[in-house]
Amino acid sequence: MAYKFKSKPIDPSEVTPEDVYLSRRDILKAMGIVTASAALLAACAPDLPDTANSGAVDLPAGASVDEFGDPLNTYEEITNYNNYYEFTVDKQGVARLAADFNPEPWSVEVSGLVNNPGTYTMDDLLGKFPTEERIYRLRCVEAWSMVIPWEGFELGKLLNQVEPTAEAKYVRFETLMDVDRMPGQKQRFYPWPYQEGLRMDEAMHPLTILATGLYGKPMPNQNGAPIRLVVPWKYGFKSIKAITKIELVAEEPETMWSTIAPNEYGFYANVNPNVDHPRWSQATERRIGEIGRRASRMFNGYEEDVAYLYEGMDLRVNY
Ligand SMILES: Nc1nc2c(c(=O)[nH]1)N[C@H]1C(S)=C(S)[C@@H](COP(=O)(O)O)O[C@H]1N2
Numbered sequence: 001m002a003y004k005f006k007s008k009p010i011d012p013s014e015v016t017p018e019d020v021y022l023s024r025r026d027i028l029k030a031m032g033i034v035t036a037s038a039a040l041l042a043a044c045a046p047d048l049p050d051t052a053n054s055g056a057v058d059l060p061a062g063a064s065v066d067e068f069g070d071p072l073n074t075y076e077e078i079t080n081y082n083n084y085y086e087f088t089v090d091k092q093g094v095a096r097l098a099a100d101f102n103p104e105p106w107s108v109e110v111s112g113l114v115n116n117p118g119t120y121t122m123d124d125l126l127g128k129f130p131t132e133e134r135i136y137r138l139r140c141v142e143a144w145s146m147v148i149p150w151e152g153f154e155l156g157k158l159l160n161q162v163e164p165t166a167e168a169k170y171v172r173f174e175t176l177m178d179v180d181r182m183p184g185q186k187q188r189f190y191p192w193p194y195q196e197g198l199r200m201d202e203a204m205h206p207l208t209i210l211a212t213g214l215y216g217k218p219m220p221n222q223n224g225a226p227i228r229l230v231v232p233w234k235y236g237f238k239s240i241k242a243i244t245k246i247e248l249v250a251e252e253p254e255t256m257w258s259t260i261a262p263n264e265y266g267f268y269a270n271v272n273p274n275v276d277h278p279r280w281s282q283a284t285e286r287r288i289g290e291i292g293r294r295a296s297r298m299f300n301g302y303e304e305d306v307a308y309l310y311e312g313m314d315l316r317v318n319y
């Protein structure tokens with residue numbers, strides 16, 4: 001793998017509260033992650049303590065490349081080629097159809113197996129959880145990809161706040177259900193509302209964010225305003241948009257795409273160039289804005305950060 005964050009020794013005091021969910025051995029592994037996150041964070045957080053990015057890959061402030069040196073997609077590309085079936089299945093038509101969607105007021109209900117359930121307005125969330133820039137690759141299961149500078153905060157911070165109980169093993173997410181505002185929901189074929197899920201350790205992983213903007217601006221409607229999930233090592237469909245509900249549950253939740261076609265879209269949906277979709281190869285992808293195709297990377301290039309989550313699992317079975 002070409003991808004390697006030059007990790008530096010890290011003071012255990014810098015390890016964030018996800019250690020609550022990790023064994024001591026996992027914490028050691030997680031240090032690489034913390035460093036990786038710090039490197040991404042460094043792109044936009046001039047007020048970070050000096051220790052946060054020394055020795056790590058440094059992306060200069062306002063970086064216009066990802067950690068592989070690949071350029072960011074333009075704002076125009078990111079906002080005019082979208083998957084958002086609540087509006088239309090036409091990727092180049094989402095922007096126009098979503099233009100009048102009003103994402104205010106908005107609140108997110110966090111419930112289920114937690115000690116502190118709550119309903120958070122966007123002001124609550126943005127007040128409690130300062131956002132930072134994360135430059136991530138987004139790789140759609142349809143084999144196209146982009147590099148996107150998201151603004152967001154770690155989902156784990158919100159989950160820590162609601163205190164999942166010991167029974168909570170998965171997190172379930174739901175998109176707004178409102179046929180009047182989301183005309184695509186008139187298509188009865190789809191089992192609305194869109195829903196998705198993560199295993200608890202995936203949800204707590206520091207790369208997993210709730211994104212509220214991109215390119216330093218509030219989230220455009222077509223990208224999932226006002227708040228959407230971004231899980232960069234998984235196929236894009238896991239990154240559910242316009243979230244209104246987050247529920248902590250004991251069993252693996254149903255997801256919209258695995259309900260529609262369980263043999264094609266599994267629960268895990270980790271980017272994996274070695275496991276083809278039943279109808280096409282996943283070995284390569286088309287980066288929007290480029291001619292030709294490029295090789296797809298294991299876990300979308302985040303292998304060193306996340307492979308430990310799947311140790312001992314057969315990724316062909318758990319696709
Ligand atoms: N609610 C909802 N979330 C969704 C989708 C959708 O149709 N509805 N499409 C998914 C798919 S398939 C992809 S590839 C990404 C695309 O995100 P983007 O349009 O911001 O690039 O959103 C995901 N999240």
Ligand SMILES: [Mo]
Pocket residue numbers: 083139140141142235236237
């Ligand atoms: Mo996708």
